[in-house]
Amino acid sequence: MLDFTILTENWDMYAEGFKVTLLCSLLALIGSFLLGTILAVFRIAPIKPLNWIGTIYVEFFRNIPLLIIAFTIFVGLPTLGISFDGFQAGTIALIIYTSAFIAEAIRAGILAVHKGQTEAARSSGLTYIETMRYVILPQAIKIVIPPLGNQFINLVKNSSILSVIAAGELMYQADLISLRTYVVFDVYIIVALLYLVITLPLSYGVNYLEKRLAKSN
Amino acid sequence: MDFAGAYTPDHLKFLLEGFLVTLKVAGIAIVLSFIIGGLIGTIRYAKIPILSQILAILVELIRNVPLLLIIFFTFFALPEVGIKLTPTMAAITALTIFESAMLSEVIRSGLNSIHKGQLEAGRSSGLSYVQTLWHIVLPQALRRMVPPIVSQFISLLKDTSLAVVISLSELMHNGSVIYAQPGGDKFIMPIFILIAGMYFVVNYALSIIARRLELKTT
Amino acid sequence: MFKRKKGLFSILLLAFMAVFMLAACGDKDKTTGGKDKDVLQTIKDNDKIVFGVKNDSNLFGLKNPSTGDIEGFDIDIAKEIAKSILGDASKVEFKEVTSKTRIPMLQNGDIDAIIATMTISVERKKEVDFSDVYFQAGQSLLVKKGSKIKSIDDIDNSTKVIAVKGSTSAQNIREKAPKAQVLEFENYAEAFTALKAGKGDTLTTDDAILYGMADQDNNYELVGGQFTDEPYGIAAKKGNTKLVEAINKALTEMKDSGRYDEIHKKWIKKD
DSSP states (O other), X not given: OOOTHHHHHTHHHHHHHHHXXXXXXXXXXXXXXXXXXXXXXXXXXXXXXXXXXXXXXXHHHHSSOHHHHHHIIIIIGGGGTOOOOHHHHHHHHHHHHHHHHHHHHHHHHHHHSOHHHHHHHHHTTOOHHHIXXXXXXXXXXXXXXXXXXXXXXXXXXXXXXXXXXXXXXXXXXXXXXXXXXXXXXXXXHHHHHHHHHHHHHHHHHHHHHHHHHHHHO | OOHHHHTOHHHXXXXXXXXXXXXXXXXXXXXXXXHHHHHHHHHHHHTOTTHHHHHHHHXXXXXXXOHHHHHHIIIIXXXXXXXXXXXXXXXXXXXXXXXXXXXXXXXXXXXXXXXXHHHHHHHHTTOOHHHHIIIIIHHHHHHHHHHHHHHHHXXXXXXXXXXXXXXXXXXXXXXXXXXXXXXXXXXXXXXXXXXXXXXXXXXXXXXXXXXXXXHHHO | OHHHHHHHHHHHHHHHHHHXXXXXXXXXXXXXXXXXXXXXXXXXXXXXXXXXXXSEETTTEEEOTTTXXXXXXXXXXXXXXXXXXXXXXXXXXXXXXXXXXXXXXXXXXXXXXXXXXXXXXHHXXXXXXXXXXXXXXXXXXXXXXXXXXXXXXXXXXXXXXXXXXXXXXXXXXXXXXXTSEEEEESSHHHHHHHHHTTSOSEEEEEHHHHHHHHHHOTTEEEEXXXXXXXXXXXXXXXXXXXXXXXXXXXXHHHHHHTHHHHHHHHHOOOO
């Protein structure tokens, strides 16, 4: 049976890891939501160069591994004189990576709001940015919440790769505990349970919202 | 940054060797997880009692933990219960476990998107349940599933980079060998740019193919 | 139309079976190769000995991406052992390991022995069998030249110390300098890159490995002398007394013939 003394004896390290995982996932969610929204607006804006920037960003970062982004920021940029610690580098990498996916989700949300609304708002004298800000985005957000929830789950899971740049999150702490105690199986099972504590409720929440949204349509 | 020093023919060959390992491991895992994910998805769609509930729980658990954890677990923890795998085998196993769970959800929702009337029509024209599923529901569902399945494949290819933590000599690993050389610091950025480029080319090509297929079928 | 689909079905089914049979065969190989058979006998049967070695430790085991060869002290010693056991120094195969992956890879039967800057310790003796000591190292500190840190006593709670996961030095530093913030990385390549990138104030591990780093980049130097004993041993899977004896015999031969000193001189300049 599972030996929970591993959890109680190393509670400080597990708790620290849990805290860091939550913190960097939350920061990354906020960051990638902001960046993702800007990118989504870029992609559908009636200005060609902005479209290109948005498209290139999304296509590039969706198609390369998160690990390479994290390494580039952590050990690559310092060779050019820009330096971050493991937590900062990891969180920035998560934002860069996840914002590409969130941009696509938000773009889909905006496109789902009827085109006629944009025209109506524009003809009533609102500028493009005002139309976006007051008419389209508020409606799009509702459609976008479930995919955003999914991205948050992905963020929590993906934050585990911060362990290879010594960011001190859950996976890193588990690694150290197992190397120190020579207990592997139980240490990893407990860390899996700790991840599930965050991700399972989120996953159920997303499912619920998706079903409600499907019904309202 | 020293691009010329980083991109010597020897280094490029060495990186390419690593990328071939990445592609091989990812390729095997793709085939296996398509088969296993397809089976799980179909069993859950058909709502086979008990089996489908057990699978539902398993899928939900696997989908909600990090892949890195599954990789560590397969390589470092499974030996404690007598299952001993080489880095290559462990990487393939971990990727297959994770991606099968992800793909089974894609396939299940694809099957669910086919109107139930079709199933009934098939049954009433004398086909068995399995025949109806195989000849009528699955071919239609597969067509709709192509884009999400391909994007899952892209994820898998990207995720293969994580196997660097269990000493698999894949692309990331070979990249780090190059910049671990004396004076290799100035190779770091060029190597990372090149690795990112290699992933991008393959994955972007895959996503374009997926879009073409999507256009053709809709 | 149905006929064509049937064809497709049978192809899929065949592929499915083939994959599973392959997987099953793979498993069988593993169990027969790994468990009960004596490793020394397997080595003789295969006429090849597989060593787990470092690929990122200059002077001990460093991979040259241009040739694909790994070079260093550990590598030359491994070749001598192959010469003693199999009569030919080229009958070796090297697999790259890290401090974290080496014991699992040995247990998994992926490698026959570990020769990878590995310290003999009481905890590790519970997991593997060690040969005699083949190199005497000691833990030390690597800093950028001009650093405030001159010895282990200069490490306080504002010092960030870089170490490698699964190494004895990561554990030792917590005992010797409990106030330090320790950052642990996957391997030496990443640890040294992190030090050079300014992620920590000092990197701690065995002096032998640190000399290799200082040799690579002369902006870095060792300080504080040896503050632990790190006797290196060659590890074999638990219970393989015959293999360990054969390795010990090889080590003695090497020392008697003067070959050991030659190799030592070739790689280890300081001392």
